[in-house]
Amino acid sequence: MGDSLRSSDDPPGASSIAAILDPSSPPVVRSPISRVFPDVGPPLLEAIREGRHRKLALQVPAGLVRNAHELASEIREATGRPVVMVSRACFGACDAPAADKIAGADALVVLGHSPIPNVAYPLPTYFVEMRSTGGDPASLAATVAGGGLPHRLGVVASVQHLDLVEPLTKALAARGIELRTGAGDHRLAHAAQALGCNYTSAQSLGAWAEAFLFLGTGRFHPLGLALAVDRPVWALDPLRNELEPPVDRAGLIRGRLLMVARALDARRFGILVSTFEGQNRSGMAASLAERARRRGREAEILVAGRLDPRDLEGRQFDAYVNTACPRIALDDAASYPRPMLTPPEFLMALGELPMEPYRFDTYH
Numbered sequence: 001m002g003d004s005l006r007s008s009d010d011p012p013g014a015s016s017i018a019a020i021l022d023p024s025s026p027p028v029v030r031s032p033i034s035r036v037f038p039d040v041g042p043p044l045l046e047a048i049r050e051g052r053h054r055k056l057a058l059q060v061p062a063g064l065v066r067n068a069h070e071l072a073s074e075i076r077e078a079t080g081r082p083v084v085m086v087s088r089a090c091f092g093a094c095d096a097p098a099a100d101k102i103a104g105a106d107a108l109v110v111l112g113h114s115p116i117p118n119v120a121y122p123l124p125t126y127f128v129e130m131r132s133t134g135g136d137p138a139s140l141a142a143t144v145a146g147g148g149l150p151h152r153l154g155v156v157a158s159v160q161h162l163d164l165v166e167p168l169t170k171a172l173a174a175r176g177i178e179l180r181t182g183a184g185d186h187r188l189a190h191a192a193q194a195l196g197c198n199y200t201s202a203q204s205l206g207a208w209a210e211a212f213l214f215l216g217t218g219r220f221h222p223l224g225l226a227l228a229v230d231r232p233v234w235a236l237d238p239l240r241n242e243l244e245p246p247v248d249r250a251g252l253i254r255g256r257l258l259m260v261a262r263a264l265d266a267r268r269f270g271i272l273v274s275t276f277e278g279q280n281r282s283g284m285a286a287s288l289a290e291r292a293r294r295r296g297r298e299a300e301i302l303v304a305g306r307l308d309p310r311d312l313e314g315r316q317f318d319a320y321v322n323t324a325c326p327r328i329a330l331d332d333a334a335s336y337p338r339p340m341l342t343p344p345e346f347l348m349a350l351g352e353l354p355m356e357p358y359r360f361d362t363y364h
């Protein structure tokens with residue numbers, strides 16, 4: 001823990017900054033039955049049949065909506081059970097629908113995500129990670145070796161590409177590049193796993209890593225990882241065998257500090273809390289509201305399931321603090337009518353945390 005988090009002038013009775021931002025990692029929760037499958041295949045269908053459920057609900061992320069109807073039919077035919085689709089796409093295993101929101105279904109099938117071990121799922125849940133078999137380790141290692149990367153690399157991968165980590169590690173070792181995998185905290189199901197709100201698998205490698213390699217597609221994880229670690233982040237698309245140059249971390253941080261600057265004079269803060277089981281930091285929101293009031297600011301807590309920018313229109317707040325999914329403030333701030341801060345950024349705006357070093361909002 002950095003000294004910057006030990007505030008000597010913490011108001012009496014207020015939780016310390018460290019306790020608010022880095023609560024001890026909650027233990028693994030024993031959900032009713034939570035099982036993990038690599039893909040949609042006979043073992044999944046057999047497990048669902050054995051579960052003897054009355055009715056199933058299927059939830060998929062936006063990118064897999066197209067395949068969802070086929071999968072629903074497959075499950076229906078293979079198990080003889082009714083299947084309803086959750087129309088709200090899920091962003092992560094953090095926002096599974098509540099048991100009373102799925103039309104009497106007594107089990108859930110979630111596509112494209114791993115379970116989050118410290119989230120309590122209310123129903124038996126089958127996670128289908130959709131592991132990819134694509135990517136040739138030898139060719140990918142050649143691309144990395146030709147890219148001029150440092151020779152001590154930490155690796156982080158989206159769950160779809162985790163099976164590639166071990167063969168790529170071997171292929172890179174043959175070229176004199178050491179790739180290391182770190183274990184994360186209780187929010188991660190797998191070592192080396194990337195979660196948009198938690199890169200503790202990378203952070204656990206400490207100073208050993210000279211740079212990080214993200215294995216997967218898109219910019220979502222490279223951007224998050226770049227904010228979470230203070231070393232260069234390269235991204236390797238394993239299917240296209242394309243290596244992206246390091247993310248402009250300094251530019252990202254400049255943008256976030258500008259957002260903080262816009263909130264420096266804010267008097268009234270709206271503090272957003274999610275009701276989703278895996279995004280609910282209501283304790284943190286209460287602590288932040290208390291700190292704001294003790295600094296002479298007004299703070300109101302606003303509760304929502306999925307946050308919609310239209311719900312904030314016409315409200316008399318000068319700025320918002322988001323305690324739900326950390327990526328709402330980082331990726332979607334432009335959709336909101338007022339500055340949207342993460343909890344560490346809010347503490348910067350209150351003058352309770354220094355502007356440097358920048359602190360990524362890790363959801364533990």
Ligand code: SF4
Binds near residue numbers: 091092363
């Ligand atoms: S909180 Fe956000 S980043 Fe984290 S798992 Fe949920 S959707 Fe993903």
